[in-house]
Amino acid sequence: MPELPEVETILRQLERLIKGRKIKEVQVAVPRILYHLSPADFKKRLRGAVFTSFSRRGKFLLCHMNEGELVMLIHFRMTGSLLYGTPSAISKAHTRISFWLDNDKLLCYNDMRKLGKIELIKGELVDNFHELKSLGPDPLSPDFSPQLLYNILQGSRRQVKELLLDQHKIAGLGNIYASEVLFDCGIHPQKKAHSLSPEEVGGLHRSILKILHLAIESRGCSIANYVDLAGESGAFQELRNVYQREGEPCYRCGELICRIKQQQRSTYLCPRCQQ
Structure with a gap:
């Protein structure tokens, strides 16, 4: 998608x-x-x-x-x-x-x-x-501040990855980028949203913006069938750290990337880097 x-x-x-x-x-x-x-x-x-x-x-x-x-x-x-x-x-x-x-x-x-x-x-x-x-705030809007993200997370007892995918909470993130964002800031996808400290939320906010801007600069991700207006593939798939890399070594620590299921969707993570 x-x-x-x-x-x-x-x-x-x-x-x-x-x-x-x-x-x-x-x-x-x-x-x-x-x-x-x-x-x-x-x-x-x-x-x-x-x-x-x-x-x-x-x-x-x-x-x-x-x-x-x-x-x-x-x-x-x-x-x-x-x-x-x-x-x-x-x-x-x-x-x-x-x-x-x-x-x-x-x-x-x-x-x-x-x-x-x-x-x-x-x-x-x-x-x-x-x-x-009914959409939540857009991550690229000026209103999407660390404090706003903290308030959204504090109001939920769901796992953080599940919340990031909820378009009524935050609009625009999907499975690929949620996995990459959580790896980038070192947060385990199953960690409860409300349990994140202000420092962790600040890191999550920075990683959301970092990964989204990097993906836009790369013209999107073409793991499946996405092409742009000219019919050309994006390039972010070459920059993935965890998504669909199950069994491959983590680029940071060498631990093997693993896959878990959350809400019938695959989540990819490094069990050592993400606590």
Whole structure:
């Protein structure tokens, strides 16, 4: 699933390549991608719309159109992606929705498993949209301070890794980056969130920002099928310390990386470095 760094990478590419472009035509191959919209209504509302800006809330991408009057909300889920280019250059094996632009290029929403969702929202209603309203703070927002993180952790008796994955508590972190963050700051994933000291929370806060910025600089992580707007893979998978490295030696201490299960998900850690 595209996590915060992957969505941020796509957002920055859209700002550079798509901003100011007008939608000439829309083709919907898989209607179930649309959330509470018929293909006919979706096409009607988007023909002639102009991309004016882009933003992100956690793992959600917001495409603002017509000076903010209309917002197209994209949740990529497990295998969603956006591709941009000439019609002949874009792989259409899993294209579900196509946007023909006024420069004769295509912006395609591809999704192998067809689990992603696209919603159209009036601009003034975005802040009250149910899926966005329930999100926790974004780690890259100015409001995400060590004190805010401490307050979130102190209010929970859950294991810290489980809390980091809860989008209602902190928006944008997924399994890959939560594992890498906890290794970076030396915290065991099963440690109770409320038991972390102020010093540990400060280290966790620094590691969240460090790992996310490093992943954005690397254009995301392509362990599975993530590609950017140009169809190119990210590079963060080359920088992993623990994720999917079970049985391999820790780069810090040489202890073998192990895997445990938390909420039916695999967590990777170094049993020596993370206490």
